[in-house]
Amino acid sequence: MGMSELSVTAGRAVEAALAAGAAAAEAYASRDSGREVRVHGGEVESLTAATQSGIGVRAWIGGRVGYAYGTDLSAPGVAAIAGRAAEAAAVADEDGFAAPPEPAPIEALAGLGDPSVAAWSTADAAELALTVERAALAADPRVAGVEQVFYADSAEQVAIASSTGLAGEYESSDCFAYLQALAAGEGGKETGLGFGLARGPAGLDPEAIGAEGAERATAMIGARKPASRSCPVVLDPTVAASFAGLIGGALGANAVQRGRSPFAGRLGEELASEALVLHDDGRDPAGPASAPFDGEGVPRRRTALIEGGRLRAFLFDTYTANREGGGVSTGNASRHGYRSQPTVATSNLIVGSGSLSFAELLGAAGEGVLVTDVAGLHSGVNPVTGVFSVGASGHAIRGGEPAEPLREFTIAGDLVSLLGAVEAAGAEARWVPFGGSVRTPPLLIGAMAVSGA
Secondary structure: OOHHHHHHHHHHHHHHHHHOOOOEEEEEEEEEEEEEEEEEOOEEEEEEEEEEEEEEEEEEEOOEEEEEEEOOOOHHHHHHHHHHHHHHHHHOOOOOOOOOOOOOOOOOOOOOOOOHHHHOOHHHHHHHHHHHHHHHHHHOOOEEEEEEEEEEEEEEEEEEEEOOOOEEEEEEEEEEEEEEEEEEEOOEEEEEEEEEEEOOHHHOOHHHHHHHHHHHHHHOOOOEOOOOEEEEEEEOHHHHHHHHHHHHHHOEHHHHHOOOOOOOOOOOOEOOOOOOOEEEEOOOOOOOOOOOEOOOOOEOOEEEEEEOOEEOOOEOOHHHHHHHOOOOOOOOEEOOOOOOOOEEOOOEEEEOOOOEOHHHHHHHHOOEEEEEEEEOOOOOEOOOOOEEEEEEEEEEEEOOEEEEEEEEEEEEEEHHHHHHHEEEEEOOOEEEOOOOEEEEOOEEEEEEEEEOO
């Protein structure tokens, strides 16, 4: 099914919902092709490829909204789905904030798709994953094996139409690969993560991904617990990204409006250090979550969340903006395909880069801890207070240099204090695919509680 065919189908669904009694309607049609490859021990362990198409229809009758979705995109199939949405609206509870978004001009966004996703055969993708594994094993004799190499890519087409006159379509693609390398030494085994992401497989560097996993695993050989203290902490980009994701989630209007965020009622306050700048940017050309419009057809945009030390904005979709009273959607309606209704979520979170190289950042820390991995961050944080306590591993920093490896310690604090404690951001940022779509440099935290031995 081509792009414009999806748009025609979406338009047809809107007409069918109106004919079935809806006062207003919206249709979201998508087609998603994806592949996953898992590799272990020089063999392809599993390989899946799937394409799914479907449509989700929202229907409004007064302050009532109904939703239905399905995969039959024939004319009768679409009419049946639209009819179910209208029927659901007729019996739904009244909700004064339920209304379709107002149409706004949608600006196209080039470069979201990469032809290599379609051009590469599944055998090519499997060979890339095998190359990652071979690179890790060849990097260092202490690499005893690789737990798994995982490769995934997807190409998506999205079309949206609404009875308000809103219409748009786009195509995008993304792919990533990661591995956990295992290193043996000093009577123990250590793991190390390597990863890369791009719009398509041609943009990945399998040798670099494998080497990174090997390097991180071997660097952890002989790790022990640090002494408990409060000290400067450097968060590497993978860890900084996890914290950025938590903060972004806590700035979503649904969490804030329910009082389930440490930032509720604090808009405009000075609560961060000047060194920390955070934007949500749904139009960053390199961002995996970028698109010309969000899950309900509102144009994506760049929103300053934390800038100049102040909390500048929360993230809204149309529903939470209506609930705010005179609020405006920030283009942050997210949906996981055609099956789900839109909810507020971050798009791409961008942590601003500073001027210090990684070596200079460690130098500024002096004596402290470099954190390269955290476990179970989302379960280790209280969503209302932002208080967190989470298991971590990394390295001691001595005289501004990375020193012996550390494991089985805990870092603790709270998200709001953490924002104020950021002393510097590194100059080199990277995209991290874990816990959302985040681009961040390493961050120097002035002081953090480290609990070890």
